[in-house]
Amino acid sequence: MIGCPLPHVEDDRVLLGHGAGGRLSAELLDTLVLPALTPGSTTATGPLEDAAVLPGDDGLVLTTDGFVVSPLFFPGGDIGALAVHGTVNDLAMRGAQPLALTVALVVEEGLRLSELGAVLASLGAAARDAGVPVVAGDTKVVNRGQADKLFITTTGVGRRVAGLSPSAAHARPGDAVLLSGPIGAHGTAVLSVRENLGFVSDVVSDTRPLHRLVRELAPLGADVHALRDPTRGGLAASLNEIARDSRVQVEIDERVLPVPAPVAAACDLLGLDPLHVANEGCLVAFVGRDSAARALRLMRSLPEGAHAVRIGEVTEGPPGRVVLRTLVGARRIVDLPLGEQLPRIC
Amino acid sequence: MIGCPLPHVEDDRVLLGHGAGGRLSAELLDTLVLPALTPGSTTATGPLEDAAVLPGDDGLVLTTDGFVVSPLFFPGGDIGALAVHGTVNDLAMRGAQPLALTVALVVEEGLRLSELGAVLASLGAAARDAGVPVVAGDTKVVNRGQADKLFITTTGVGRRVAGLSPSAAHARPGDAVLLSGPIGAHGTAVLSVRENLGFVSDVVSDTRPLHRLVRELAPLGADVHALRDPTRGGLAASLNEIARDSRVQVEIDERVLPVPAPVAAACDLLGLDPLHVANEGCLVAFVGRDSAARALRLMRSLPEGAHAVRIGEVTEGPPGRVVLRTLVGARRIVDLPLGEQLPRIC
Numbered sequence: 001m002i003g004c005p006l007p008h009v010e011d012d013r014v015l016l017g018h019g020a021g022g023r024l025s026a027e028l029l030d031t032l033v034l035p036a037l038t039p040g041s042t043t044a045t046g047p048l049e050d051a052a053v054l055p056g057d058d059g060l061v062l063t064t065d066g067f068v069v070s071p072l073f074f075p076g077g078d079i080g081a082l083a084v085h086g087t088v089n090d091l092a093m094r095g096a097q098p099l100a101l102t103v104a105l106v107v108e109e110g111l112r113l114s115e116l117g118a119v120l121a122s123l124g125a126a127a128r129d130a131g132v133p134v135v136a137g138d139t140k141v142v143n144r145g146q147a148d149k150l151f152i153t154t155t156g157v158g159r160r161v162a163g164l165s166p167s168a169a170h171a172r173p174g175d176a177v178l179l180s181g182p183i184g185a186h187g188t189a190v191l192s193v194r195e196n197l198g199f200v201s202d203v204v205s206d207t208r209p210l211h212r213l214v215r216e217l218a219p220l221g222a223d224v225h226a227l228r229d230p231t232r233g234g235l236a237a238s239l240n241e242i243a244r245d246s247r248v249q250v251e252i253d254e255r256v257l258p259v260p261a262p263v264a265a266a267c268d269l270l271g272l273d274p275l276h277v278a279n280e281g282c283l284v285a286f287v288g289r290d291s292a293a294r295a296l297r298l299m300r301s302l303p304e305g306a307h308a309v310r311i312g313e314v315t316e317g318p319p320g321r322v323v324l325r326t327l328v329g330a331r332r333i334v335d336l337p338l339g340e341q342l343p344r345i346c
Numbered sequence: 347m348i349g350c351p352l353p354h355v356e357d358d359r360v361l362l363g364h365g366a367g368g369r370l371s372a373e374l375l376d377t378l379v380l381p382a383l384t385p386g387s388t389t390a391t392g393p394l395e396d397a398a399v400l401p402g403d404d405g406l407v408l409t410t411d412g413f414v415v416s417p418l419f420f421p422g423g424d425i426g427a428l429a430v431h432g433t434v435n436d437l438a439m440r441g442a443q444p445l446a447l448t449v450a451l452v453v454e455e456g457l458r459l460s461e462l463g464a465v466l467a468s469l470g471a472a473a474r475d476a477g478v479p480v481v482a483g484d485t486k487v488v489n490r491g492q493a494d495k496l497f498i499t500t501t502g503v504g505r506r507v508a509g510l511s512p513s514a515a516h517a518r519p520g521d522a523v524l525l526s527g528p529i530g531a532h533g534t535a536v537l538s539v540r541e542n543l544g545f546v547s548d549v550v551s552d553t554r555p556l557h558r559l560v561r562e563l564a565p566l567g568a569d570v571h572a573l574r575d576p577t578r579g580g581l582a583a584s585l586n587e588i589a590r591d592s593r594v595q596v597e598i599d600e601r602v603l604p605v606p607a608p609v610a611a612a613c614d615l616l617g618l619d620p621l622h623v624a625n626e627g628c629l630v631a632f633v634g635r636d637s638a639a640r641a642l643r644l645m646r647s648l649p650e651g652a653h654a655v656r657i658g659e660v661t662e663g664p665p666g667r668v669v670l671r672t673l674v675g676a677r678r679i680v681d682l683p684l685g686e687q688l689p690r691i692c
């Protein structure tokens with residue numbers, strides 16, 4: 001569980017890890033992407049949120065994600081449903097309900113139309129289930145060997161639930177840290193099919209929409225400080241990002257961390273830390289201490305929050321630090337994963 | 347110039363032409379994509395517009411496009427600037443000024459960071475020039491050989507200029523058909539570098555934002571019936587789409603069609619019809635007859651409309667038909683291109 005030293009990176013080329021949601025991703029964003037898009041602001045450009053508030057209208061939020069998961073179909077889901085859930089969830093993390101989606105396809109020449117059709121049927125069903133229309137799209141085809149079957153980019157516009165305005169920068173000392181459900185399933189499920197680990201076939205992705213869970217929290221209003229969906233980089237990345245952007249220390253307790261036994265077994269085998277594995281159907285919530293019990297009750301009233309637990313709190317300590325109280329009572333620092341091990345799981 | 351018969355297509359696989367904006371694209375959308383996303387509406391789902399009106403707010407419009415152009419840099423532009431202009435222009439075609447953009451990158455492992463940086467610098471500069479902030483994004487990396495360097499999907503939200511509500515379904519008999527500038531440059535420029543046609547190096551892409559040109563038309567209000575940017579599929583596709591969605595016949599005049607000499611020469615050589623070649627910096631406008639002269643004057647007041655011309659009108663005749671009056675006075679039907687010849691030009 002100790003972070004590996006940074007490998008000697010061939011530093012003038014893009015590495016797989018630059019897309020994995022860990023330290024390399026953060027570095028690419030900070031040193032190359034954001035300076036190019038907003039030059040002048042060489043330092044931090046403010047918190048990097050799941051979704052952005054629309055300029056001139058703080059009731060509307062906007063988010064985008066590309067999906068490149070391989071294989072296209074995996075236990076518990078497929079790239080089409082994932083592309084809807086991922087974007088609906090990033091809207092939800094800013095307290096919003098989805099209003100409209102767009103879908104841009106990059107298709108590799110030679111993909112079976114039946115396979116494309118199956119993905120789109122799943123995408124359409126997921127959108128209807130989430131109650132959001134696909135209002136626009138785009139379809140490009142590239143030559144054989146110039147894409148891997150299908151990439152989907154979904155963008156979502158959402159409207160904030162009145163009273164909710166969570167932000168990665170709003171966690172406060174004393175906050176309770178809540179988790180809506182068990183971690184590690186999505187990444188493990190995808191890797192297990194890719195690595196042909198038949199015996200972990202009981203792990204299925206948790207891909208699901210979370211906007212109803214967030215809507216359920218509306219009565220707590222401004223007491224919902226921060227929400228994040230721990231996708232690439234896992235729970236470790238989400239907690240580090242909130243700790244950084246809110247300038248607080250976060251402590252979580254290994255004894256209460258919900259890691260299902262088959263996930264733990266698969267992680268052992270794959271050499272992964274469940275804290276680093278992507279999820280697509282749970283959220284972490286930072287809420288005022290006095291609202292914690294009520295928040296848990298509200299979450300548990302829905303199936304997607306049935307196993308919600310309190311995993312820690314915001315404590316006094318160096319800002320930006322995440323600490324894990326281990327099973328044996330030790331304390332270790334939870335770093336951002338480097339991000340090399342888990343390419344193309346979402 | 348006579349449409350080829352449909353080749354015997356291997357009909358269970360995606361073909362390059364399915365992404366080229368012509369007949370195959372329309373067929374894929376109608377038979378597979380749209381039925382999956384909106385089942386039940388087996389027939390037409392309404393006009394397929396450049397950008398969609400946001401549900402519950404007809405002042406806001408939303409559009410998305412994937413950009414997969416190869417090479418990344420071409421005469422007159424690059425994929426970064428193109429990704430901004432293409433999306434700004436689709437918003438403009440619904441009468442909107444851009445409010446916010448999102449940028450999703452799919453990067454191939456091994457791409458030079460300097461090349462990625464150059465594209466993003468160009469993208470950032472194009473966004474600033476258009477006056478629109480990039481508010482959110484996403485960055486994924488796929489293994490070597492699983493993408494071709496870089497694909498960019500941009501999504502835009504725009505606010506409509508008061509009084510403008512153009513639609514592909516609003517062209518009316520008697521309308522004048524105006525074109526804001528010469529056609530054929532973008533696709534020819536990209537193909538000429540790809541095919542190593544050094545001697546057509548004087549053709550540069552027309553990639554540029556058109557929202558100011560559209561804003562200039564605001565005084566005409568509801569007399570601006572339909573706007574479209576003739577990208578993939580070229581002017582032929584745009585006119586066919588408007589003729590179909592407005593159920594009118596469109597006639598244009600070859601004598602006044604502005605095709606620059608180097609573009610015409612390159613098209614000859616490449617076996618292309620300039621009417622089928624993609625543009626990224628001009629628009630076609632259908633305006634009420636009595637507003638035509640004023641619309642031309644307004645367009646010509648800006649550099650991007652300096653060469654605006656009237657190319658035809660909406661006439662009595664079979665709905666959905668586009669007719670070209672040729673140089674020798676004959677009339678020929680302008681079909682949708684099949685769409686096989688021009689892959690990956692945008």
Ligand SMILES: Nc1ncnc2c1ncn2[C@@H]1O[C@H](COP(=O)(O)OP(=O)(O)OP(=O)(O)O)[C@@H](O)[C@H]1O
Nearest residue numbers: 103105136137138139367379394395396411577578
């Ligand atoms: N995968 C898709 N899902 C949903 N709608 C789609 C999809 N692909 C295309 N569309 C819709 O079909 C219509 C035509 O799309 P198209 O991409 O040809 O338009 P455009 O963006 O104006 O042209 P270009 O992509 O050449 O710039 C649009 O209304 C678009 O929203």
Ligand SMILES: Nc1ncnc2c1ncn2[C@@H]1O[C@H](COP(=O)(O)OP(=O)(O)OP(=O)(O)O)[C@@H](O)[C@H]1O
Nearest residue numbers: 021033048049050065231232449451482483484485
């Ligand atoms: N290419 C980019 N351009 C602009 N902003 C970007 C880009 N890539 C990422 N960002 C921004 O960086 C932040 C982190 O992005 P990231 O994709 O990690 O978040 P996420 O979508 O919540 O996670 P995931 O993609 O794993 O679902 C977001 O605020 C996002 O808008």
Ligand SMILES: [Mg+2]
Nearest residue numbers: 050090229231
């Ligand atoms: Mg997120």
Ligand SMILES: [Mg+2]
Nearest residue numbers: 065086090231
């Ligand atoms: Mg996301």
Ligand SMILES: [Mg+2]
Nearest residue numbers: 137138410411
């Ligand atoms: Mg498009």
Ligand SMILES: [Mg+2]
Nearest residue numbers: 396436575577
């Ligand atoms: Mg368009």
Ligand SMILES: [Mg+2]
Nearest residue numbers: 411432436577
């Ligand atoms: Mg477009």
Ligand SMILES: [Mg+2]
Nearest residue numbers: 064065483484
């Ligand atoms: Mg993302």
